[in-house]
Each structure stands twice: as C-alpha cells, then as structure tokens.
Amino acid sequence: MRKFTSVKDVADIHKIVGDAIELKEKPLLDSKLGIGKTLGIIFMNPSLRSRISTQKAAMNLGLNTIVINMEKDCWALETRDNVIMDEIAGEHIKEAAAVLGEYCDIIAVRDLPKMKSRDDDYSENFLKKLIEYSDVPVISLECGTLHPLQSLADLITIEENKRIKKPKVVLTWAPHIKPLPQAVPNSFSEWMCRAQREGLLDFVITHPKGLELKSEFTEGATIDYDQNHALSDADFVYVKSWSSYSDYGENFSNGGDWFFDNQKLKFTNDAYVMHCLPVRRGVDIADEILDGPNSLVIKEAGNRVYAAQIILKEILGKL
Amino acid sequence: MRKFTSVKDVADIHKIVGDAIELKEKPLLDSKLGIGKTLGIIFMNPSLRSRISTQKAAMNLGLNTIVINMEKDCWALETRDNVIMDEIAGEHIKEAAAVLGEYCDIIAVRDLPKMKSRDDDYSENFLKKLIEYSDVPVISLECGTLHPLQSLADLITIEENKRIKKPKVVLTWAPHIKPLPQAVPNSFSEWMCRAQREGLLDFVITHPKGLELKSEFTEGATIDYDQNHALSDADFVYVKSWSSYSDYGENFSNGGDWFFDNQKLKFTNDAYVMHCLPVRRGVDIADEILDGPNSLVIKEAGNRVYAAQIILKEILGKL
Amino acid sequence: MRKFTSVKDVADIHKIVGDAIELKEKPLLDSKLGIGKTLGIIFMNPSLRSRISTQKAAMNLGLNTIVINMEKDCWALETRDNVIMDEIAGEHIKEAAAVLGEYCDIIAVRDLPKMKSRDDDYSENFLKKLIEYSDVPVISLECGTLHPLQSLADLITIEENKRIKKPKVVLTWAPHIKPLPQAVPNSFSEWMCRAQREGLLDFVITHPKGLELKSEFTEGATIDYDQNHALSDADFVYVKSWSSYSDYGENFSNGGDWFFDNQKLKFTNDAYVMHCLPVRRGVDIADEILDGPNSLVIKEAGNRVYAAQIILKEILGKL
Numbered sequence: 001m002r003k004f005t006s007v008k009d010v011a012d013i014h015k016i017v018g019d020a021i022e023l024k025e026k027p028l029l030d031s032k033l034g035i036g037k038t039l040g041i042i043f044m045n046p047s048l049r050s051r052i053s054t055q056k057a058a059m060n061l062g063l064n065t066i067v068i069n070m071e072k073d074c075w076a077l078e079t080r081d082n083v084i085m086d087e088i089a090g091e092h093i094k095e096a097a098a099v100l101g102e103y104c105d106i107i108a109v110r111d112l113p114k115m116k117s118r119d120d121d122y123s124e125n126f127l128k129k130l131i132e133y134s135d136v137p138v139i140s141l142e143c144g145t146l147h148p149l150q151s152l153a154d155l156i157t158i159e160e161n162k163r164i165k166k167p168k169v170v171l172t173w174a175p176h177i178k179p180l181p182q183a184v185p186n187s188f189s190e191w192m193c194r195a196q197r198e199g200l201l202d203f204v205i206t207h208p209k210g211l212e213l214k215s216e217f218t219e220g221a222t223i224d225y226d227q228n229h230a231l232s233d234a235d236f237v238y239v240k241s242w243s244s245y246s247d248y249g250e251n252f253s254n255g256g257d258w259f260f261d262n263q264k265l266k267f268t269n270d271a272y273v274m275h276c277l278p279v280r281r282g283v284d285i286a287d288e289i290l291d292g293p294n295s296l297v298i299k300e301a302g303n304r305v306y307a308a309q310i311i312l313k314e315i316l317g318k319l
Numbered sequence: 320m321r322k323f324t325s326v327k328d329v330a331d332i333h334k335i336v337g338d339a340i341e342l343k344e345k346p347l348l349d350s351k352l353g354i355g356k357t358l359g360i361i362f363m364n365p366s367l368r369s370r371i372s373t374q375k376a377a378m379n380l381g382l383n384t385i386v387i388n389m390e391k392d393c394w395a396l397e398t399r400d401n402v403i404m405d406e407i408a409g410e411h412i413k414e415a416a417a418v419l420g421e422y423c424d425i426i427a428v429r430d431l432p433k434m435k436s437r438d439d440d441y442s443e444n445f446l447k448k449l450i451e452y453s454d455v456p457v458i459s460l461e462c463g464t465l466h467p468l469q470s471l472a473d474l475i476t477i478e479e480n481k482r483i484k485k486p487k488v489v490l491t492w493a494p495h496i497k498p499l500p501q502a503v504p505n506s507f508s509e510w511m512c513r514a515q516r517e518g519l520l521d522f523v524i525t526h527p528k529g530l531e532l533k534s535e536f537t538e539g540a541t542i543d544y545d546q547n548h549a550l551s552d553a554d555f556v557y558v559k560s561w562s563s564y565s566d567y568g569e570n571f572s573n574g575g576d577w578f579f580d581n582q583k584l585k586f587t588n589d590a591y592v593m594h595c596l597p598v599r600r601g602v603d604i605a606d607e608i609l610d611g612p613n614s615l616v617i618k619e620a621g622n623r624v625y626a627a628q629i630i631l632k633e634i635l636g637k638l
Numbered sequence: 639m640r641k642f643t644s645v646k647d648v649a650d651i652h653k654i655v656g657d658a659i660e661l662k663e664k665p666l667l668d669s670k671l672g673i674g675k676t677l678g679i680i681f682m683n684p685s686l687r688s689r690i691s692t693q694k695a696a697m698n699l700g701l702n703t704i705v706i707n708m709e710k711d712c713w714a715l716e717t718r719d720n721v722i723m724d725e726i727a728g729e730h731i732k733e734a735a736a737v738l739g740e741y742c743d744i745i746a747v748r749d750l751p752k753m754k755s756r757d758d759d760y761s762e763n764f765l766k767k768l769i770e771y772s773d774v775p776v777i778s779l780e781c782g783t784l785h786p787l788q789s790l791a792d793l794i795t796i797e798e799n800k801r802i803k804k805p806k807v808v809l810t811w812a813p814h815i816k817p818l819p820q821a822v823p824n825s826f827s828e829w830m831c832r833a834q835r836e837g838l839l840d841f842v843i844t845h846p847k848g849l850e851l852k853s854e855f856t857e858g859a860t861i862d863y864d865q866n867h868a869l870s871d872a873d874f875v876y877v878k879s880w881s882s883y884s885d886y887g888e889n890f891s892n893g894g895d896w897f898f899d900n901q902k903l904k905f906t907n908d909a910y911v912m913h914c915l916p917v918r919r920g921v922d923i924a925d926e927i928l929d930g931p932n933s934l935v936i937k938e939a940g941n942r943v944y945a946a947q948i949i950l951k952e953i954l955g956k957l
Contacts, residue, residue, distance in 0.1 A: 028355045036666045038694055048393035048415060052385050052422045056357055059383045064697045066690050069392065073707065074686035075916050084920035086815045091916035094928070095935065096686060099915065102940035103690045177405045277418065278394050278410035282403035290413070297414065302421035347674045367712035367734060371704050371741045375676055378702045388711065496724045596737065597713050597729035601722035609732070616733065621740035 001314040003131060005124075005140040006148055007191045014198060016152070017159050020303075020310040027060045027309065033316050034063030040104035041067045041141075044111040044126070049277060049304050050141040050149070054108050057308035061316065066104070070096075079126050093129045101134035106315055108308075110141040113181045118248035121145070121181075122214075137315045139308075145214075147183045150276050151191035152307040157300045158201065158236055161272055166201055167235035168269070172227060173207030174260055174284035179243030179251040184276050186217040188238055193220040206230030208255050214245050227258060231267035236296075238274045241284050261286035265294060272296045320633040322450060324443075324459040325467055326510045333517060335471070336478050339622075339629040346379045346628065352635050353382030359423035360386045360460075363430040363445070368596060368623050369460040369468070373427050376627035380635065385423070389415075398445050412448045420453035425634055427627075429460035432500045437567035440464070440500075441533075456634045458627075464533075466502045469595050470510035471626040476619045477520065477555055480591055485520055486554035487588070491546060492526030493579055493603035498562030498570040503595050505536040507557055512539040525549035527574050533564050546577060550586035555615075557593045560603050580605035584613060591615045639952040641769060643762075643778040644786055645829045652836060654790070655797050658941075658948040665698045665947065671954050672701030678742035679705045679779070682749040682764070687915060687942050688779040688787070692746050695946035699954065704742070708734075717764050731767045739772035744953055746946075748779035751819045756886035759783070759819075760852075775953045777946075783852075785821045788914050789829035791945040795938045796839065796874055799910055804839055805873035806907070810865060811845030812898055812922035817881030817889040822914050824855040826876055831858040844868035846893050852883050865896060869905035874934075876912045879922050899924035903932060910934045 003009055010016050023029070039058045043051065051067070058065045068074060077096055078089035085092065100107055109130055113121035124144040131138045140148055158169065169192055171185060185205075192203040197220060204222045205213070212223070224230040231237060239260045244250040265271065273289050275297045281287050289295060322328055329335050342348070358377045362370065370386070377384045387393060396415055397408035404411065419426055428449055432440035443463040450457045459467055477488065488511055490504060504524075511522040516539060523541045524532070531542070543549040550556065558579045563569040584590065592608050594616045600606050608614060641647055648654050661667070677696045681689065689705070696703045706712060715734055716727035723730065738745055747768055751759035762782040769776045778786055796807060807830055809823060823843075830841040835858060842860045843851070850861070862868040869875060877898045882888040903909065911927050913935045919925050927933060 031355065036669065036698070038697070040690065043392075046391075046393050048387075048410065049418060051392060052359065052387070052419070055385050056383070056422050059357070060355075064694070066693050068686075068689070072391075072684075072710075073681075073689060074684050078919070082920075082925060085918035086921055090918065091686065092919050094919075095915055095917060095939075098936045099687060099939040100690070102936060103694050103943065277414055279414060280404035280409065281397070281411050281413075282401075283405055287401060298417045298421060301414075301418040305422060350674065362711075365710075365712050367706075367729065368737060370706070370711060371678065371738070374704050375702070375741050378676070379674070391710075596733055598733060599723035599728065600716070600730050600732075601720075602724055606720060617736045617740060620733075620737040624741065 001311070001318055003138050004148060004311045005127060005138065005143070006146055007151065007194050013155065013194055014200065016310055017156050020156050020306045021160060023310055024306045030313060031060060031062045033313065034058065034061040037105040037316065037319070038064040038066060038103065039312070040100050040107045041065060042107060042109045043069050044071060047110050047141065049301050050110055053304035054141060054308045057305050057312055060309055061312055063312065079129060093126060094133050097130045097133035101136045104136060105319060106137045106139065106312065107134055108139040108141050109143065111143045113144045113183065115179060115181060115249040139311060142183050145183055146187040146190065148187055149304060149307045149311065150184060151187040153300060153303040154188060154238065154274060155191055155195060156303045156307060157274065157296055161296060162235065164235065166199065168202045168204065168233055169236045169238065170230050170234040171205045171238045171240065172230065172258070172260065173211055173255065174239045174241045174258055175255040176241035176251065176284055177280065179249045180241050182213055182242045182245055185240050185242045186213055189213060189221055190217045193218065196220055204230050208252055208258065210246065211242065211244055211252055212246065228267050231264060234268040234271040236274060237268055237271045239285050240275065259286065260284065260289060262288050265289065270294065274300055277301055320456070320630070320637055322457050323467060323630045324446060324457065324462070325465055326470065326513050332474065332513055333519065335629055336475050339475050339625045340479060342629055343625045349632060350379060350381045352632065353377065353380040356424040356635065356638070357383040357385060357422065358631070359419050359426045360384060361426060361428045362388050363390065366429050366460065368620050369429055372623035373460060373627045376624050376631055379628055380631055382631065398448060412445060413452050416449045416452035420455045423455060424638060425456045425458065425631065426453055427458040427460050428462065430462045432463045432502060434498060434500060434568040458630060461502050464502055465506040465509065467506055468623060468626045468630065469503060470506040472619060472622040473507060473557065473593060474510055474514060475622045475626060476593065476615055480615060481554065483554065485518065487521045487523065487552055488555045488557065489549050489553040490524045490557045490559065491549065491579065492530055492574065492577055493558045493560045494574040494577055495560035495570065495603055496599065498568045499560050501532055501561045501564055504559050504561045505532055508532060508540055509536045512537065515539055523549050527571055527577065529565065530561065530563055530571055531565065547586050550583060553587040553590040555593060556587055556590045558604050559595065578605065579603065579608060581607050584608065589613065593619055596620055639949070639956060641776050642786060642949045643765065643776065643781070644784055645789065645832050651793065651832055652838065654948055655794050658794050658944045659798060661948055662944045668951060669698060669700045671951065672696065672699040675743040675954065676702040676704060676741065677950070678738050678745045679703060680745060680747040681707050682709060685748050685779065687939050688748055691942035692779060692946045695943050695950055698947055699950055701950065717767060731764060732771050735768045735771035739774045742774060743957060744775045744777065744950065745772055746777040746779050747781065749781045751782045751821065753817060753819060753887040777949060780821050783821055784825040784828065786825055787942060787945045787949065788822060789825040791938060791941040792826060792876070792912060793829055793833060794941045794945060795912065795934055799934060800873065802873065804837065806840045806842065806871055807874045807876065808868050808872040809843045809876045809878065810868065810896070810898065811849055811893065812877045812879045812896055813893040814879035814889065814922055815918065817887045818879050820851055820880045820883055823878050823880045824851055827851060827859055828855045831856065834858055842868050846890055846896065848884065849880065849882055849890055850884065866905050869902060872906040872909040874912060875906055875909045877923050878914065897924065898922065898927060900926050903927065908932065912938055915939055
C-alpha cells in the first residue's frame, strides 16, 4: 500500500477488517516493525480522535511520531501553482511537502474542506500535492472529500457487533447548527457500497431531498427520502449531518424532524447507533441515544487505533 | 492507586516520599514498567513544569506520552449535563473523556479554576467527569481546588532539606498583581496538615484577615495573622499568593507589606524559601531571595519529576 | 562540546562535516547513545525544518524529546534583569531556564530576532541567559544573530555535491516583501569564511550597497557589489534576503533586479542553487530555479537532520 486516501487503496476490505480485529487482540505484536522510522502527523485543523489514535497506533508499531499543527507551529502554506508569493503564505506546499518527505517515512494529514468553493474542496489540491511532492506514503486523516480511516473503523465496528451475517446499515442525515463537510458521509457511503457489493451488508441512505451526496460515492446504495421507512429493520444506524453538495455548503434549515432519538430508534431492529464524533448532544442526536445501550460511538472511536494501525502496518510492509 | 487528585489518595505519605527519594537515585530502574502503555496529558491551560516533568517521569517509566492542548488542538468542550449543544462547544466531556479512555491507560489533566464562580470551580466538574467517563486512572496537574503533585514535590523537598527531625513549615501569603487560585495553597495546606498529624513537621499558615482558605484544607494548622510572629523559628517558608475564598476571586489590594524579602527572612531560622513557580519577581518575592542561598524553588521544581514518577509507578502497579 | 551557537564551538569543521556524512549512511548506528536522556526543544517562533529535523536527529540517537512552544504552551517570559514583573510576563527566564535545566539534559532553542532594536537582537540576551541559568548544553536553532545548524547543513551539502576540490561559493542577496533577519547570512558567511581559511572553498558575498553584514561575520570574504561579476564561475550560489544591518531592519526596496532566475544562473558555472527555506516563490527566487535541476534546497533541508545529529552526538559524548 503506497497511500491510503480512499477505499480504493484497499485490495480486500474483508481481509483488512479481519486483520484489524486480529491485531486488536495483540496490538503490541509488531512493536518492532517501525523501529527507526518516522510518521509525521500533520494537522491543518483541530482533531481529537485522529490526533491521538494515529499516534497510539504508530507507537504500538514502534514508529517515531512527530505531530505538527502546520499553520500554527510552522508557516502558512501556499498551495496554488505559479503565483508570486507576496501574500500571507510564507512557504509553498512544494517545498514543505518535499522537506517533510526528507524527514518522514510516512505522512498522515488532516486538511478539512474550507466549505467555500466546491471545486477547491473536491480538488483535494493540498492532499494531492502533499502526495506528489513528499514522495512518501500519505494517509488521509480527513481531507476535502473523504475520511477513510473513520470508515475503516466503522466497518470494523460493524463487523464486531453484527448479530446477523448480512446486516442492514442505514446512513441517516441529521440536523446541525452549521454546515458540515461531506467527507464523512461520502467516505462511509463509499465503504458501505463496496461492502454491499462484496455481500457483507445492505446499505441504505436517507436524507431530505436536496441533500444528495456526490453520486460517485453512493453508487449501489438505496436512497430513500422517507427516514422512517429507511430505518425499518435497520441493524446499524449511522447518524451524520452534512451540508448540501449541489448548493455547496448551504446548511439545510428545515430538517428538525430528522433529529435522532429513541422515537426514531423504535423504527429500527433495535439498531446499534453510530456516529464519527464529535457530536453536539441535543442537536443531531439525543442524549438518550448517546447514553443508552444501543450507542456504539465510543467503541467506534476506539477502533480508530486499529484502523490506523493496520494501515500503517500495511504501508510499513511495503517500505 | 486508581487516581491521584488529593493527599487522600495516598495511603502512607511518609512511605511515598521515601519511595520518591529512592527512585530519584535511580530514575531509570523501572524503565520497562510502562512499555506499551500510554499516558495522555491534557492541558486546558498553559503549563511549564507540569507539562515537562510529567512527560519526563512517564518516559523514565517507558510509557508512551501523548500531550494535548485540548481546546487548541481539539474542540471546545461542553461540561454541563443535558444542554442542547448549540453554542461554541463542539464536543461534550462525556464523549471526549470516554474516547480518551479508549486511547490512554492513564490520563493526567490540568484544568485551572476560572475564578468566576466559586461553586463552579470547587465542584471540580471537569475533573470529576473526566474520571467518571474515561474510566481510567486520572492524575490532577492542578484543577479547581488542589495541585497534589506540586504538594508531593514540596514534601519531598522538605524531607530532603530538613535540618531537624520535625521542622517548622510556614505558608505565608504574598501580594500579586491579579487574583490567583487557591489550589496550590489549599493543596499545600492539606498535605502539611496530614504531615503534621503524622508527626513529620509543625505547620503554620499566615495571611491577612479575610484571606482564610477553605477550612476543610487547613484542619489542624495554626493560623496566625501576624506574619513576623508566624515566621519566627521557621525552617521552611512557602510563599504564595492567593485570592479571597469568602469574597471569591477578589484580589487583596492592601497586602504590600507581605512581600517576601531578606528583611522577612531575618525573622526565620535561616529558613529555606519555597514557591511553586511561576513567580513574578519583585511582586511577591524579592530577587534577593530567589537569587539567594536560601531559595529551594528550582530543586522543588526538579522534584516534580519524581513526584509524578512515583505516582505513575503506583498506578502502573495496579493497572 | 558544551554548546553549539556558532562555528566557533566546532574544533574542526572539516572533520565534523565528514562525521556527519558518515553518520548519514548509518543514522541508527548510535540509537542507544541517548537512552534515558532528554532533549528539550523550545520554540519562541514558528519552525518547520528545525522542529522536525531536530526531533528526528534526537530520536535517531535514542533521546527522549519534549517540544515546547514556549509562550503558547507555557508562560510569557521576562528576560530583563531586576524589573518588577507587573506586566504581561508571568515567568522570568532565570526560573524558566533553571527549571528546564532540571528536566532536560540538552536544550535546543529558536528565538528569532524581533527586528526592532539591533542592540537587543545582537545581544542574544535570551540565548545567553538560557545557557547561563539552565546550566546544560544549549543548541541554537536560530537566534538573534546566527543559525549554525543551518550553516553546518549547508556545508555538508556543499561537500556532498562539489564537483571540484575547491569550489567557488557565492552568497547573493535577494529581494523580499519584508525585512528579514541577518542570522542566516551572518551564519553562512561565518562558516564559509572559516571554510575558506581552511582551504575548502572560495567565498564571495554580493549584495546592493548598504546591505553590508556585520563585519565580524564576513572577515576574509570577498565582497562584490556587482552581482553578475560575483556570480561568474560560481559552483554554488546561496540565495538569501536580509534587511539592513546599518539602518537596522530596514527593507531594501530597490533590489528587484537581484531576483534570482535562470538568467542569473547563466552567469555561473552551472552552479547549484541553495536556500535555507522557507522561500517565497517568485519573490526572491524564480519557480524555474526551485523546480529546476540545479536546486539543492530539499537536499539541504534533509541534511538538517545529520547536522543536528552530529552535534547532539558530540554533546552526548561529553555529558
């Protein structure tokens, strides 16, 4: 594996989930694998889970870790080509990435979409240039369009908790106080569609009309605008807010009845409830869900360690 | 030991001080004890001594360390229960703590009092919820009411430097340019009262009237409003400013003559002078004291490593 | 070696460059040398290369590293003597340095000149007090007047890439959008003058009149105000902007024709082009240079690891 920015970088998702679950049993089994090698973990934005779980995964493998809040610890970066750099940015991604590539054997990066221009965000310009100019394997910790380590952790969590061979998994939109990126739902959908194609589960997406995700990430999913209907018989419900893709970044103000609480849970097959976190209690999910027995959100976050670790292990194996 | 937030968490203070002094001789003796385990060190506020000494202590024990400036690196946290999270806080302490508990075997935390509401600060809401929801051992690096690692380092320093079996220790209030928390003097007093009960020293507190600490932390201490009298025959003087507990957070503007300098030192038994640091030179203590031969402030700060290390060792032994 | 703040701290520059190149072949050969010892890396300002390369070098030697953004993570520092600390600074460098000395076996520090007062910047007050009060070996990561690890990395890069025994090295001034410190050119010049004295190369400095560096750093260098003439037959060109030393911190607004591009390169002996980074593309150097085959800037940055590592190794050998 030379990079991990999408489910497309994984040859066999069933195998990688199985390997991750195995590794979870003995997380220190490969504690010498990364000795003398360095993982650079680069943040353009805040992060709790990605920050800590990635460090922990790396340390489990014996890797050195260097964590950088890029624009606070270092310099504001220019990412456009062929501009005269007479503005705020003091360094170009070309140099910054190449220098990171000198110091790091692997780079993990978070660069959230700025939610101003769809073209800019979906170009994943920063991520692509980091990959190109660093010339080392790069792992996405959520970038413009996808959050693949989250989705891998989600699939691990589903695999660990499923009560039937082929569970029904529903991604349901939820309201929020501000427009959120589509990276998590895009990525979850991409992974679930792949899992569905491989016969691992059935996948349904439900959201208000107008909140369709970009179709390349939802190919094969059933899209159902009737939330109650979509939830029926669900074994896992993934609750997530996102803003409009077509009317880019616009928040959907009319979705209060999509709030997920115990009333909604009743439509399901006593489903497990998932969320990538952070979550605003009382805004998209009710306290009674998060504090109740059906919530998997903490275990899901816990699995971020093993998602990161199996990917780091795969990459280390190819260095 | 399942947590360390007060002297009450220590079964035998005499023994723990002795163990710390022993460990100081050979700090790397247990360098394999923490292998494969992770200490999360969480800061809600700035820190120099706690930040570095805790990392160093952990590394001496072979622990992995992950340091987080919580609200800068991650998300602003909501700590109230049952609120609709439609304000600035993007994550609830319930989730943040539980997730930290997934990633860390032990958590150390600094959460200084905000000095606005006594009830809020003294409730130690954040610390208590971190303990409850993380479900792993938690070490306080100064929270709402106490700073126990500082006090343990102080007691180690007294034990190492005492010239008589049962020295007289005096906590003396000092002026400051702004209202400071009571956590350090509360904690020092709590530890010294315990040490006095166990026959290790005599303890006197001196401060202007109106600056009484909360009585639960001063039980057994002699309180003397006459500084000169209190200082007489002192073997150790602990200089510290704090603001009013009764008129909460109010600074005491009339205490200029409580400034600690060589004139004050003359009243003592050539006492050693202690301070938790940081200190504002010329405001609460004179340069001549800090630069003079009686100051223990640097050694005291150095002992923060061994205070942290003995506590981490105790906790690791019970994991 | 008890400190590293200037070329003067190096007994034999030829040997240290050779040792660094040797160590680059087997960077993990001494991976036990620093076990149980701690390097504190202190930043008063942003840093990418110094930040990561120093950590990496330390980890290659088995050192523990603790990285501090001093005034964000800790407290604002007072560096003047005998002042009443009733302003913003909450801690004095005397205490902060002494405490760091308790926790760290070696300290590396970046403290960029503030560009307001030449006397203040050139006094290196902060660095000197850190050395005095910490009482442990200190490594400069660029302070008021010099950036010796950069210069050592530069000399390593010249040694690795030279095509003739005694190459001609030219330091050429370049325009910028704001006044930059003189630390990099001072330091480069100090190292090159030393290398020239030892017969390793010929050294020429070219810049507009009025931009003379402080003479103590340029002793022995040929200073040529005619850029084209200076560049002729150059084997290495070091491009760097700096502001006026005599009219301190004043930017030179009239130097547009000193911009370094392929036209300028033609005057040279197909020279390698060097720069300490970060660089503003299109402002001091053209994209065509940075993206072209003559640029050494990334390799130069990469050599920061081995510059730091050989210095740390020297210091560890004397601890």
